[in-house]
Amino acid sequence: MSRKRAYRSKVRILADMLRTIQAEGEDGAGPTKILYAANLSHDRLTQYIEELIEKELIKELIDGDNRSYFLTQKGREFLIEYRKIERLSQAFGIDV
Amino acid sequence: MQSQIVFALIRIDLIIEVVAGIIALMVSHYANVAFGLTRQKKLSDLSTGFLVLSAGMFGRVIGTLYFLTDPANADRVLGIVIVAYGVMKIMAYAIFITATHRGQRKYHSNYAMAALALPFLTSPELDVIAILLLIVVVLQTLMNYASVRSSFALYVFVGFTLLLVSHILGMINVIDLQTYFIYLGSQLAQFLGLFSFLVMLRQAQKDE
Numbered sequence: 609m610s611r612k613r614a615y616r617s618k619v620r621i622l623a624d625m626l627r628t629i630q631a632e633g634e635d636g637a638g639p640t641k642i643l644y645a646a647n648l649s650h651d652r653l654t655q656y657i658e659e660l661i662e663k664e665l666i667k668e669l670i671d672g673d674n675r676s677y678f679l680t681q682k683g684r685e686f687l688i689e690y691r692k693i694e695r696l697s698q699a700f701g702i703d704v
Numbered sequence: 705m706q707s708q709i710v711f712a713l714i715r716i717d718l719i720i721e722v723v724a725g726i727i728a729l730m731v732s733h734y735a736n737v738a739f740g741l742t743r744q745k746k747l748s749d750l751s752t753g754f755l756v757l758s759a760g761m762f763g764r765v766i767g768t769l770y771f772l773t774d775p776a777n778a779d780r781v782l783g784i785v786i787v788a789y790g791v792m793k794i795m796a797y798a799i800f801i802t803a804t805h806r807g808q809r810k811y812h813s814n815y816a817m818a819a820l821a822l823p824f825l826t827s828p829e830l831d832v833i834a835i836l837l838l839i840v841v842v843l844q845t846l847m848n849y850a851s852v853r854s855s856f857a858l859y860v861f862v863g864f865t866l867l868l869v870s871h872i873l874g875m876i877n878v879i880d881l882q883t884y885f886i887y888l889g890s891q892l893a894q895f896l897g898l899f900s901f902l903v904m905l906r907q908a909q910k911d912e
Contacts, residue, residue, distance in 0.1 A: 619742045688911055693738040695908035699856035700750055701806045701848030704742040 620704060621646060622665075623690045625656060629666055629679050630687060636669060636676030709881065714772065717888060718765050720895045725761035727898040728754045734905055746803045753799035760792030790830030797837035800864075804844045806851070831875050838868040859904035866897030 616624075628645035629637040637645075643653045657677065660666045665683035669676045679687075697704045732754035739747035767785025771778040842864045849857040873890035876883055 617742060617744065689741065692909055693741055695854075695856050696734060696738055696905070697742070697744065697747060698852055698854060699860045699904055699908065700746075701804050701844065701851075701857070702744060702746045702750065703806075704738070704744050704747070 617704060619690070621648065621652075622656060622660060623687065625660065626665060626679060626683055626687050629677050630684070636678045638674065638676055642677065710884070711772075713884060713888060714768065717891050718768055720891050721761050721765050724895045724898045725758040725765070727902045728758035728761065731898075731901050731905060732758060734909075749799050749803040753796045753803060756792050756799065757796040760789045760796070763792070764789045787830070790834065794830060794834050794837060797834055797841060800841045801837060801844070804841060804848065806844070806848060831871055835868065835871045835875075838864060838871060842868050856904050856908055859900045859907070863897045863900035863904070866893045866900060870894035870897060 624646040625642050625648075628642050631637075631645075632641065639653060639657070642648075642657070643650065646653070648656070657666070657668075660677075660683070661668055663682075664680055665686055666677045667680055669678065694704060732751045735747050735751035735754065738744070739751060764785055767778075767782050767789075771782045842861070845857070845861040845864050849861045870890045870893035873886055873893060876886050876890075878884050878887050
């Protein structure tokens with residue numbers, strides 16, 4: 609029996625990625641961690657990370673072959689706003 | 705003396721309506737902000753629903769004020785305002801049915817557009833229609849609460865339930881001061897329903 613995967617909007621995926629990065633705190637999150645936690649393909653991950661950097665929600669730190677991602681102040685503020693919207697939507701039974 | 709009491713009660717009624725209209729406008733604004741960030745169409749419909757509701761409330765207040773200032777010539781205007789108010793409420797509730805219906809993939813914005821036409825296709829018994837629509841909304845919000853078990857969903861369920869109570873009380877024919885008190889009770893229930901949405905908004909806007 610096949611199980612239907614729940615639909616996730618783009619903004620929800622971006623919020624999931626930001627939450628993963630936030631959870632890693634000062635150490636920052638590597639791409640593999642984000643990929644698994646946000647349940648993404650590699651291509652999608654690259655595309656969304658570029659978008660998050662472009663929107664200044666995260667910043668990238670390259671150390672040799674290692675890449676780490678950190679939440680910016682704008683990213684933290686986005687997550688706070690997103691949480692509020694999630695509560696409002698959930699109250700009316702709307703998935704975001 | 706009795707006419708003074710009636711005018712005082714009408715003023716209270718109007719104040720309640722204005723505050724309720726402002727709250728509906730606030731919910732509409734926050735739903736619109738949420739739509740701006742998420743592009744979730746249902747949030748846009750929710751915003752439209754509360755906007756239509758608040759416009760109806762403000763329209764009724766303006767119509768009643770017109771009646772109070774020039775009662776001799778206001779009969780026709782007030783008649784139109786009352787019908788328009790009922791129609792706008794029905795439009796808002798029809799939109800709420802589509803917006804609060806759970807499930808994403810089968811949702812089409814055409815449902816909301818069809819819902820907007822509903823009042824013009826049905827009988828003039830506006831309150832009966834409003835009650836039937838609100839029963840659906842209340843059941844949907846109850847199912848949502850049973851599913852997510854959050855206090856925010858509870859506030860929404862209580863809010864819509866009070867709006868339903870308000871319409872049930874509002875069905876009474878106002879013929880004297882006693883029945884007008886019952887009508888005021890319906891206005892109060894409506895206000896408390898919208899106040900419940902306001903409390904939900906305040907709680908949802910809190911930083912963790």
